[in-house]
Amino acid sequence: MKALRVVLWCSAVALATPAWACDTPVSVCARPSPGAFALVSRNGPAQLLVDPGADPAVVHAADGFAHDLAEISGRAPRRIQSTDQITGDVVIAGVLGHSAVIDALVRSGKIKAADIAGEWEAFRQIVVEHPFANVARALVVVGADRRGAVFGLYDLSEKMGVSPWSWWADVPVSRRAAIFVTAGSRRDQPKVRYRGFFINDEDPGFSSWARKQFGGPNAKAYAHVFDLLLRLKGNTLWPAMWAPKAFNADDPQNMILADRVGVVMGTSHHEPLTRAQDEWHRNLTGGVTGGKWDYATNAANLRTFWRGGIERMMAKHDGTPYESLVTIGMRGDGDEAMSGGTAISLLESVVAAQREIIADVTGKPAEQTPQVWALYKEVQDYYDKGMKVPDDVILLFSDDNWGQIRRLPDAVDRRKGGYGVYYHFDYVGAPRNYKWLDTVQIEKTWQQMDLAYQKGARSLWMVNVGDIKPMEYPLSFFLKQAWDPAAMTPEALARYPVDWARGTFGAGGADAIGGLVTRYAHLAARRKPELLDADSFALGPVTPATLDSGDFGARVAEWDALQADMRATKQRLRPDQRDAYFQLVEHPIEALGNLYNLYYAVAWNRRLAAAADARANSFADQAEAAFARDAAITEAYHALNGRKWDGMMAQTHIGYTGWQQPDRNVMPAVTRVAGAAEPIRFVPTRRSGDAGIAAAEYTRAIGGRGLIWRTIAHLGRSAAVVALPQGAKPTTQADGVRLEYAVSTESAGRISVKVALAPTLDVTGGGTLRLGISLDDGPMRTLEDHLTPAPNDATSQAQRDWNAAVESNIRELEVDFPSQRAGAHVVKIWRIDDNVVLEELHVGVVPE
Structure with a gap:
């Protein structure tokens, strides 16, 4: 296949200019228009008003929005809490029915927001003429609930040029002298109720990074995770859980902070009733004496353990629960399959007991606490054989861990709790772990998740992202599609790579960078790097004078061409964009391209050494150089931005011999042959067979x-x-x-x-x-x-x-x-x- 040609742009200045929409209501635009609101002008950013006593999640988002305005304009916006403090144009943010200012505007007829009342996470953004005496114009962000207001603010942040990955990928914010919001009113709302990601398989990447930067996966670390989730318009998190981690127990501020900023916390598919699996083994909870993770033989201890999780969920100072999506059900200890003889009736009794605990501790019927049962691996088999699930519980179907959804509801099969999908961008298990790099084609994700939406899985979309990095690009897409699956049409899918590149790096280079990430995903998805070795692809014939590069060589050539285009594109970037480019574009292309070259050289070394051909020695040198370069690429990543990401790319990826990783990268064996070697000459690949x-x-x-x-x-x-x-x-x-x-x-x-x-x-x-x-x-x-x-x-x-x-x-x-x-x-x-x-x-x- 021929490599796509990258079209370069003419100036670095053009790269910094986003694509401004100016033809629809409440669009962010670089130039004024009739009735437009001046978000940033020569006088600086507009004022920002949030009611005193507003929900902490709204206050937190307003703080973030204010920071974004300061980054863009160079000046912090004036913060006010009442209308008598307004001295000019103002942004007003709050929740319908919980904001005195917004409710007064509704009563006066200045704004109309009845269509979002009582809706889940809906928001309306409205440019209002003369909202108050001596105020010419206001931009009002009305949330139907607290997250609606949060998403309404962060929606503006992204459109005015602040990437959700500004902190997580060091994406710079460009200064703007003027930003306007066009006149009118705009409503938005998610189509999937719960949308989020799961930090999993996080050792040694996320875990070692968090320890170095924050002392562990504590509230300081999770503050950045929560901010990313909300800026991507997600609302639900399954936290890191590999032993010895327990989100709620390791740092009590974790759950407090999550609730305060508006994040719905859950636990993974095998951690019932908010309990981390590692908590069971710590044996630190009151009344739990430990024993086997087996409900048939140790039910009393398990019930006590689970009850403690719900009691902790209800321990909020105001008597309301910490906002949670409670996992029910059970798998074997450590996410293993339950015993082959596990009876469906036993699992049903487990869930019945768990729901009794929920009802007893909360003092409300169990159906009033949001719950999910993940039908993962063998649990789906039990469901297919007739296992009964309470109607209010979300049934979470899963993919096969490699991107193919296993089960979805029938069109006529509707239930109160609805359905969801647990999807994977990362996995530990057979036939091979894949944890190192992004190997996701967003087109495949679209096809499977569009199918899920069409079939009625609309209550929960959860994706396993491993360490978060380097899944920035597919995670952005997943949550974009989750917000409005119907809007992610084939045309929108085709535009997405360039749209993402424009929002991250600016308009000038968007076509080129969008092409690079698409080509990378196309090549990476053909075979995951952990599955690569010297025998992955065929080499061509050998003669005394020439070597035929074969299919393996053709694939290496594609990577070499992609690397060349990526390096040329990099030269057009501003210096402040280089760190983000390295993380999001350069590193995966360089690292995986180098891995192909490593195994290609090993393959030729072994082929030639077996024939006592001294040309093997050159390939041994190339292989060893590629192995050393792999370490250098990783170190370059860890050295970025004052070693901000030190440890994040520590995942082993060379030397797999079975499904599980080796403890460290292992240089593949090469052999040297005595004698003088002729210069290496390649001939074009000769392909055979039907086209x-x-x-x-x-x-x-x-x-x-x-x-x-x-x-x-x-x-x-x-x-x-x-x-x-x-x-x-x-x-x-x-x-x-x-x-x-x-x-x-x-x-x-x-x-x-x-x-x-x-x-x-x-x-x-x-x-x-x-x-x-x-x-x-x-x-x-x-x-x-x-x-x-x-x-x-x-x-x-x-x-x-x-x-x-x-x-x-x-x-x-x-x-x-x-x-x-x-x-x-x-x-x-x-x-x-x-x-x-x-x-x-x-x-x-x-x-x-």
Whole structure:
């Protein structure tokens, strides 16, 4: 595949200019317009008014917004608490029904906000003419609740040029002499109720970094985590939990701060009733005598332990609970599977006991406390076999840990608590850990989470992000989609990389940087770095004079081209943008490109050394140099900005021999051969076999039953084609929903058609995805894909098939048609089931 060409821009000044929207109500704009509000002018930033006694979350967000205004304008805004202190244009922020100033504006008819009353996290931003005597104009941010006001303020911050990653990725804020907000009123609200991320697998990265910077994952560290979450318009956090960490017990200020700033705290899928798993092993809670994590044999101690968690949740000074989303259910100790003989009835009794505790401690029916039950791994199997879940509890389905959602509700299956999805950008487990770098294609995330939304999973979206860094880009996308999945159309998805780059680095270089992050994700998703080794890809033939680089060399060439473009782009940046660029763009490209070069050199060394070819020695040198460079790249990351990120990139990634990491990076073995070597000369790669047909290269696309075919660029190997809207019921050949491909064969014989699909799973619980294939006007053949993880039977064919699919991020199915004439043919791909994502076709002739 040819590398995309990067288009460079003309000046560093242009890079600093964001794309200002000026044609819609309450848009942030660089120039004045009729009725516009001057947020920043030659007189400095507008004043900021928040009622005395406002909710602490609103005050905290107002503090953040004021800091942002100061960063942009160079002057801190004047802070006031009553209308008689206003001396000019003013920003007013508060909660409807809890702000005297806002409620007075409503009563006077100056603002209208009835449409957000009682809504979850809704906000309205309104430019108001003459809100008070001697005040020409106000910008009013009205929240339906406290987080609505928070999101309304941070929405303005991002649009005026403050990235949510300003602290977390050292994204600089550019000074502005003037910022205006266009006239009118704008309403917004999230479509998914709970949206957040899970800090997991956080040793040695996040953990060692937090210890060095803050003394541990305490309230000082979490203050930055909470700020990031809220600026990304998320609201829910599962905190770091690898032993010996316990969010609520390690620093009592953690939960207090979370509640004060408006973050909903939960615990991971296997930590019931706000209890960290490590707390059980500490044996420090009153009344708990320890024992085995087994409800069948140790129920009394477990109930006491869980009760302590809910009592702590209710220990807020005003008698209200700390805002929480309570995990219920149970897995084995340390997130292991429960015993094979675990009865469904036992799990149901566990949940019944937990809900009794919740009701007893809170003094309210259990359904009045938000709860979630994660149907992770074997727990989903119990659910599929009939396990009953209380109707008010959110059912949290999961992916297979590699980005394929396993189960979703049926369209007719509605429940009071609703459904959610637990998704993974990071994972510890078979067939291999992947924790080091971002290897996520946002296009795949979009496809799976759009399907989830269409199928009704709208109560909770939770993503495992490992150490937070380096998942900045996909996490931004995940929470953007979670805020309004319906707005993340294929067109919005295609614009997202450039939009993200513009918001992070400015308008001038957005196209180039958006192209870089897209190309990186495309290459990284083909095989995760922990799965790379010297045998990952084929080398070409060897002659006494030349080496054929083979498929391995072709892949290395793609990384080399990407690195060259990334370095050229870097030269156009301002010096103050270099740290952010290194973290968000340069480091992953350099680090993974270097890893490919390392294993490529090892592969050639071993190939040549086995033949006593002295050219092996040059490759040994190259491999050792790449290994040393890997350490240097990591050190460069840790040295950034006065060692602000020291420890964050400490994750082991070289030398995997099984599913679990080695303790440290291990230089792959190389061999040196005695003798003089000829200069190394490569020849172009010679490929053999049938050329693939990209799915997007169809000659006809026929829709039906409300479905249309759409090409999703950069999904999979190049682009994929899906039938939209997702979530629709199966179709038949009679419905006519199909793609047609014109092919030509040079000889007669049996025709083989192989389809390459993005790995996906049957989310209905049936275990099979179907598509149809026909040739010319012949009958349709149905292909059935039974891809499914089988972790309880690691040696089964099903598990081997799943391993192969997720390791190479592709699934291939094949069908043969009886002897055919030479010449032109039409291959037809028929839609049958939802969630089938076509990437390529390979058509070949098998001679008779």
